Amino acid sequence: MEQLFIHWNVSPTIFDLGLLQIRYYGLLWALALIASYILFNKFFKEEGWSQELLDKLTMYVVIGTILGARLGHCLFYEPAYYLEHPIEIIMIWQGGLASHGAAIGIVTSLFLFHYKEKQVPLWWLFDRIAMAVAISGCLIRLGNLMNSEIYGIETNLPWGFIFEHNGEKLPKHPTQIYESLAYLLLFVVLLFIYKKKGKQIPGGLLFGIFVTVLFTSRFLIEFIKNPQTEFEVGMTLNMGQLLSIPFILGGIVIIGWTLFKTTKQ
Numbered sequence: 436m437e438q439l440f441i442h443w444n445v446s447p448t449i450f451d452l453g454l455l456q457i458r459y460y461g462l463l464w465a466l467a468l469i470a471s472y473i474l475f476n477k478f479f480k481e482e483g484w485s486q487e488l489l490d491k492l493t494m495y496v497v498i499g500t501i502l503g504a505r506l507g508h509c510l511f512y513e514p515a516y517y518l519e520h521p522i523e524i525i526m527i528w529q530g531g532l533a534s535h536g537a538a539i540g541i542v543t544s545l546f547l548f549h550y551k552e553k554q555v556p557l558w559w560l561f562d563r564i565a566m567a568v569a570i571s572g573c574l575i576r577l578g579n580l581m582n583s584e585i586y587g588i589e590t591n592l593p594w595g596f597i598f599e600h601n602g603e604k605l606p607k608h609p610t611q612i613y614e615s616l617a618y619l620l621l622f623v624v625l626l627f628i629y630k631k632k633g634k635q636i637p638g639g640l641l642f643g644i645f646v647t648v649l650f651t652s653r654f655l656i657e658f659i660k661n662p663q664t665e666f667e668v669g670m671t672l673n674m675g676q677l678l679s680i681p682f683i684l685g686g687i688v689i690i691g692w693t694l695f696k697t698t699k700q
Contacts, residue, residue, distance in 0.1 A: 440606040444599040447582045459581030467571035468497060474567045488555065492548055496564070499544025500537050501527070507536010511674055512664050534572065534653070535678040541568065558638030565645035566629065569622035572649070576615035586610055587659045610660045617652040621645065637693040647686030650679040 449457045472493055479489045508531040509517040509524050517524050541564060549557045579585050583600040587608025595606025625641055657676045667673040 439593040441594065441596045441609075442599055443580075443583060443596045443609075445581055445583070446600070460578035463574045463578035463581070467574040468500075470570050470574065471496070471567035474570070475563065478563045482559075484555065488552060491552065492555075492560075495544040495548040496541060499540040499547075501532075501540070503540015503543065504532035504534070504537035507533035507539065511535065511678060534575075535675070535682070538568075538682065556638065558642070561639060562629075562636065562641035565642045566622060566625045569618050569625060569645060569649065572618040573615045573622065576611045576618065580609065580611040580615070584611075585663060586661065587613075587656075588661055590659075607661075608659045610656050613656050614653065617656070618649065621648050621652075624648075637697045639689050640693040643686050643689030643693060645686070646682050647690060650682040650686065654679040654683065 445459075447458050447460060449459060449462065451457075472489075475489055475492065478484075479486070505524065505527055511533055513531070542561075545557070545560045545564060549555060549560060583598045586596065586598055587610040589595075589605050590608045591606070592608075594609065596609040597603055597606050625645060628636065628641065628644075654676050657673055657679075660673075660675070662668050662670075662673060663675070
């Protein structure tokens with residue numbers, strides 16, 4: 436049966452010119468940001484907002500995403516180490532970005548943007564950022580695959596990956612692909628609802644669906660994922676799952692609130 440397994444030994448580096456090194460993970464992060472910008476450019480043009488506002492929003496979201504993802508990793512997964520070595524928090528090139536931290540950073544950046552640019556409705560922003568983040572998450576998880584990181588436990592399924600670059604000898608669940616496909620499907624569903632219903636969609640509904648589905652899929656996939664840090668070993672629910680629960684509950688509340696608000700109108 437071993438011949439059915441996928442032997443994964445891809446170098447995470449596309450090319451290395453000494454001072455300049457291009458890695459798949461960085462490239463896919465860049466593609467995620469570009470895809471988000473293209474989507475929002477389309478939304479802004481279709482709904483009559485200016486290019487200047489889009490450029491401002493892009494600055495807020497990019498900064499919020501990167502800061503949130505980095506601080507999330509440092510504070511949620513390795514707080515003791517980074518509190519002892521605070522200067523390394525800024526060394527993003529060494530790796531370590533957390534999706535839950537990115538989510539918090541994006542939400543914070545949207546609130547700050549809305550505070551400065553009150554003419555753009557807050558729920559309008561949240562609903563459309565949901566689609567951008569879904570497709571971005573799909574690309575970033577492929578970056579994790581190219582890095583041979585955050586994969587799952589041992590499996591006998593024929594699509595199991597033997598991550599030879601990490602010295603693995605046994606097939607593991609390619610949880611990066613599971614998450615990537617889940618986020619891609621979520622993006623397609625959200626975009627379909629947006630195209631079908633347009634401005635008839637209650638404000639906040641797309642965002643509520645996005646948060647609930649994304650973090651529920653993350654919560655479930657974590658059951659077959661290897662622990663990311665030593666302190667997670669032996670935990671009934673790992674850190675990723677514990678951090679997902681508030682987002683899931685928040686998403687359900689938002690969906691319920693938007694539907695209740697609609698029935699009252």
